[in-house]
Amino acid sequence: MSELNDAHRSPLVTGDKTLGDVTRDICAPMDARPSGLWWAAFFVSFVALLVGAAAVWYQIATGIGTWGLNKTIGWGFDITNFVFWVGIGHAGTLISAVLFLFRQKWRTAVNRSAEAMTLFAVMCAGIFPLIHMGRTWLAYWMVPYPNTRGSLWVNFKSPLLWDVFAISTYLAISAVFWYVGLIPDLATIRDRSQPGWRKRITSILSLGWDGSARTWHRYETVYMLLAGLATPLVFSVHTIVSMDFATSVIPGWHTTIFPPYFVAGAIFSGLAMVITLMIIARKTMHLEDYVTMKHIERMSLLMLSMGCIVGLAYGTEFFMAAYSGNPYEQFVFKNRALGPMSWAYWTMVTCNVLVPQLLWIKKVRTTLPLVFVIVILVNVGMWFERFVIIVTSLHRDFLPSSWAHYVPTTIEIATFVGSFGLFFTCFLLFCRIAPAIAIAEVKGAAHLKKHASTTTPVEEQAA
């Protein structure tokens, strides 16, 4: 059936590779010394990480007052960044799990790095709810543990608590999903590398994998199960994140459309980020044969559709407001488009709805630089979407007397930059120490030419 699938499609892996080639090509970046480009990238992102760390330290030591928040606007950059990163985290699982369920073989090119990206993005996301607390050091009070307070548990009615569970579950499951997928490849690396630290580490992490068909059989089942679990999880997580707002009373937050709207947005931004990374990885790590234009195009189309859904959501919000007859609701949306923060709103609309429409044109979605520009813009736009929802709704709510304005401080900006630092530092390291593409899956999915492979390194040693 996989034949049927691929018969009338351009090959997933180009440049007639044998199984051995696949192994060698994908492991090449790990064997080779990092390129200057890598070092540069790593340096930049690590510096950013340090800046962020300093900002966070200062903020925790001094107080939330070091952020531009006030009595009216209790959330600004912090939760905006949180939602932004969670959103990005979504595409990873989506690509690897959902596409897996739909037997979309082309996913094999990207799923490994997409999963890794999920992991790192969720890490970045997790930081913000933590540090946004006035008393971070008491964050553990969010966990319902037996205590000497009588016992005083937690408030399961609070969406924020749902968040805690959703995010941590999501992080854990994605990690497991990623690791399970990695095991056979670790075994491959183990067997092809000379005795040394890498062999030692991989032989521990590969759990003594020996490629037995019986294990493969069970493995497939479990992988399928995980995919099945992860898929609803992806949707649940952003649904719950959206409930932070949807269940509140603030006009502009209190909207039933949020769950689907947020999920679509999340996938949208996630895809954008995946493409961004893949384009970079493809260039820097010479994986053109594995990440083909076909992949890029497929994902661009997916992104285009998501962009349209998001656009629809924006429109619907206004319709709902107008239709509801709720003056506060109507005001908030009018204020979004025309009020003091309209610039943010229009940035969002431009980047998320207008720009992606270019992808209808095949020429555009097959020219890498253009695609790259577009995905970057989408990333920006999706950040602004969260900013608009959070800040513009808060800054003008029910009583005009308490209307306020919001300007981020250097500390906030530094923290935001730091989160990118963390993300890219992790990702660059990942590219170095783990196969960026799922070797076993590519082998399984791609149809390779039948001929004896040239000798592999292992044999050379033997000889």
Added chain:
Amino acid sequence: MHRTIVNVILLVGLFFGLIVLASGMSQWRLPDNQQGYAPEQPIVYSHRLHAGELGIDCQFCHTAAEHGRHAGIPSTDVCMKCHKYVTSSFDVLQQEIKLADEQKRKPETIISDELQALYDTLGLDDPKGPISGDAKSIPWVRVHNLPDYVYFDHRAHVAAGVTCQKCHGPVESMERVRQFESLSMGWCVNCHREATEEGINGQAVNASIDCAVCHY
């Protein structure tokens, strides 16, 4: 073969380890739990003697417990109500008087060390003398000390008929006062729950467990 033996040994070891751990945990106290705290006091004052043997009522000295939030540490002149005359333990005084009769002389005042300490802080040469204005106060060490954000009011509890011992334990049997209960929030709350359910010596009470009862 030998591996299984090793495993068995390991398991047994683990099992005993757990038992030891469990028994140890009962001794553990969470941070800020001062249960059993019994600091040394500047004057060796025995509640066992006064409240226990002599059966002096708690509120004879801790007068404020009934009227105020704080039971209060009695002002030093309260001690002098008795210790103007009682300068040492009863039998020591008796002996002196007997001796004095035999020797046909006025019995001289014998002062025990603890009481001497009391008189010294008050700057008294003669126990019967008046207390001077600039007498120093005794730096007692606090035993029961709730966090700053907890408001406990003795009035309410005394009025409701809660016995002192309910929270302070058998003080009348303590040589040196120690914190008897954990005084943790859970401990308070549970007592309030019980009180509301069962009432206090027959009387129904509403011991609320609203936050604002203690925290404001």
Added chain:
Amino acid sequence: MVRRSTPRSIVRCVTIERPLMNNESHNKYWKSLTERDGSSPERDVIPQDGVPFGISRRRFLEAAGFTLSLATMQGCGRTPTETALPFVQQPEGVIPGRSQTYATTCAGCSAGCGLLVKVRDGRPLKMEGMPEHPLSHGGLCAIGQALPLGLYDSHRLQHPLKDGESTEWDDVDQAITQQLSEIESGGGAVRFVTSTVTSLTLQASIDTFLERFADSCHITFDAVSSSAILDAHEQTHGSRVLPRYRLDLAHVIVSFGADFLGTWISPVEFTSAWRSRRVPTAEHPEMSYHVQLEGRMSLTGSNADHRIRLSPDEYGVVLSHLYAKLSQQAGESADRDELGAAPISGEELTALAERLWEARGESVVLCDSSDVAVQILVNGINHLLDNYGKTLDIAHPSRQRQGNDSDILDLINELKAGKVTALFVAGTDLTHNLPDRDGLAEAIGKVSLVVSFSERLDDVSSLAGFVCPDHHPLESWLDAEPVNGVIGLLQPLLAPLGNTRSVVESLARWSGKDDSAYDILRAHWEQSVFPRAESEESASFVSFWDQSLHDGFVEVAPTEEPAGEFQTDAVSFMEDTPAADYCLSLYSKVGLTDSRHAHNPWLLELPDPVTKVTWDNYVCVSPAKASELDLTDGDVVRIESTGTDVVLELPALVQPGQHDRVLAIALGYGVKGTDRFADVGPQWLEARPTVDPGQLVGKNAASLIKARDGMLSYARGNVSITKTGKRHELASTQEHHSLEVPARVAPPGAEKRDAVQETSLSAFAEDPTSGTPEVHHFGDAQLWPEDHPKTGYAWGMAIDLNACTGCSACVIACQSENNVPIVGKDEVRRQREMHWIRLDRYYSGEGDDVDVSHQPMMCQHCDNAPCETVCPVLATVHSEEGLNEQAYNRCVGTRYCANNCPYKVRRFNWFEYPHDDDLQNLALNPDVTVRSRGVMEKCSMCVQRIEEGKIEAGRLGQPLADGQVQTACQQSCPAQAIVFGDMNDPESAVSKALENPRRYGVLEEFNFRPAVSYLRMVRNREVDEASDDHAHDEEGGGHV
């Protein structure tokens, strides 16, 4: 982490074990019984060591119990050792941790309101109004509320100063007595300047002190004087008196610029009197009619039924016209042809005149002009209206303003001529409050003996050879007769914190007597007050004294005042002077008045009731003028007094409702030493100082006061204003000033929010529920009533918007009761002020004549509270008694609750707000946790008072009576606008208020079920006049 709140723990431990003073001195504060042994409070408390503050503070801490041992507890190990120092001898009646209330008299200003002081273990903590008091009727203004911070002020002088060096009283006394005796023998002019002295005893001792000298006189100088009124009465009635205005008897009040609800003479007294006629009921839809003609937008103007914008320099003309019209009504002939055109329309004048004439004998015309001629016209009008003896009482006149401008101007001339040998200054910062400061300072330099009694090193004290610091009013024995026949007593509530001495005592020393203030006071009462006693039960002086001391005041027979017949010929019409380009009006800010309280951070951070600006004074400019000069809030402008070199640079503030020719600047700012507030509030990377380097809090505008023909005039022409291009950002607590949402984003049909609902009297008369906006109510059904039955108490509050004047006394009352921190200008600028109760001020209406409404807004304690649902850790939940509880120690600070609060009344501790001033920390209320960084806080409906009330009732086995528990804001509201109580008790005041047809709840339609209700505002108007104030009107966009 709340454990880290040492300040409170300091204070709390103080309360546990030990009051401030040792027990002997304690007796001094004891009520009559123990006081008879009458040794002076000071004697055994004044530290004898000469070292300035260090020692006495150490004494303080020592006295304050185990502060230090507690501070070491910071590290908070397993078993922190805390020592507890009991009394050596228990003072009678003192129960650890329980507060006693003492009756005394407020000396915040000369109004002399009754004061109840809560003293906790020897520390005065909370100032409350005295309900029985005949003037204040239980009200107390912001200044009175803020007294504790003035008391616990580390900048008060701790020792007398001789040539700037702190020294001992003996040296000072010796030196001064020697010089005095020289003057006595050698002759020389002795001048004694004080602010208005309402104290009989002080007056007496000043007189006796001055007797010795051939050439001596006592000059009364008020920073903001009403001299003109007194002078006017001298001319019209032959006696220089200030009438007692009986607004409670006035049905029509016409005020020319007199801010009688805010700062004028006796605001608290006037507010409660004014309020007594402002509450229409369905049965009797009547209320007084209040017209305000003024240049700037004053608090009083913002509460007027009809407000006419009139520049102060036009009062005379308008009054002349009014006088003419009324004399016509009265049938007296007054030839009008000598009158120029009136700056206000004839119809308005006629309407005004008619209103007044109808209410003859029940009306009053007030004016704050410092122009005698104008005041004479006012007297004339009041005479025509036959108000004297009714709404104006000159038989029992007020003593609250006695300042005499011509005297002080003469003194200045004397000083400049070097004719003065000895100058004594008490109760006023002479040089700060007068124009030409430097010239005056130089002149004072010529005086050989300058003695200041100032509490702190203010401007004049820095020029004085001797500074003999007076006690803080809460430390001293004194009395006050604000109104002839009402005498209040001041008793010390704690031993003096420093080595200070009351003025009467100092004067006695220098006259060779060494009586204590207590003796002097008592003696004076025995011989001159006791004889006036009317009540027969006080047969003996002792019982009279004890009773008065217990009550805090006594009503005695008034002394006869020679009030002559009205001299009509004194009245002369005023010419319509050619209008100057600008009229500068210098006013005193509500909650600050003169420089006296400029060191009180509570008051400095109190938003101005109208402008909502904190920590600064500024030039108010009308919107039209602002656009003409291209000014926005914060643009620094230069005010020049033409013809002189007096220049003042201040930020501008656009003030709706202000007269276009008027510029208004608040006095009492730019006080020496206020640079101390530079780093008040949190210090961090982007923090900006509250006071710019080298600057003070605001600028002193006294230099612009114009002295002309024996008058200090606070409204003047000959000024020019120019834009400098510099900016000085103002910290305002409100960004948007209208209930109307900005036009371009206003959804049709909902241009105006109905948080404040109002109606007109005529509409109200027809339909008491008029003014209710048409909103779609979603019903107020409880979905799960059985889950949360409120069977016991159900605490609730009702606020009458018709009574509330916006005076902001409640804000400080709450701040003092609930340990609300001072955050500093930068934090306010960042919209992070911490006040639990916020006074929302909204402008409404079109064009230049705007209406103002004030709305106190605090936690509404919603039964369906949105904040509670979203807290992940159950830090804010609902109590069985309907309170929205906030457990600080549980809060982790997600701020989700604040976001989800529709009223935005939650306050977050963005930083660890500084509490490092050990002395100031003694003002903290031990019954309330001091919140640490990162926790949310908000109005608790004074739950500590509720608990105290319930517990005490339980102890006494009595039910908790209605009104037994009063919230801080309610207790001292001068307008009694706030009612609090148990909504489950049908008889309670609050339940009654809830049945009022004017009742409504803010954002009720969302079914939050707030426990706080508001009573709709009624303006005494015809319907059409108020039409544009109705909710849901179509013309929106009047965003000012």
Added chain:
Amino acid sequence: MSDRVLLATFEHEDDLLAATEAVRRKGWRILDAFTPYAVHGLDRAMGLKPSRLTWVCFICGMTGALGMLWFEHWTASITWPIDVGGKPWNSLPSDVPVAFEAAVLLAGFGSVFALFGVSRLWPGKKPKVVYPRVTDDRFVLVIDEADAAFDVPSAERFLQEFNVVETAEHTSEEGHYS
């Protein structure tokens, strides 16, 4: 039983699949096969029964969901009912999200650890590599030499037609091949 096994190494998954089919039809006992990636259809060729791990997943998930639901109900309305914004003590809707997350968490971890358990995978386990390139590009079929009829040369000959790369005989330790 005998402890000798025959290892047949292939270069392509199709050969392996065919060989497996044939060998099984011949009635020889296939002990296991080793492949660098999951070869589709191999389980059918080897005649493996569908895995029961799905049940583990289901049970864990249920435990998570029900357990959490009960816990939420217990804390919110039994041990300490607290009035939160006038909401009912026990409001099921607000319990759903957390319950769902708990279900997913338990199900996920449950099945993964079950997999490690039944497949005997643990950190640091010494892998038995039947053929060096089996995790790279070689496919190995392991046939039991149990029954008497089995003789190696004929078997090798038989496998030739599935272009086997090489064959080898091994002596397996006890229970080595499951």
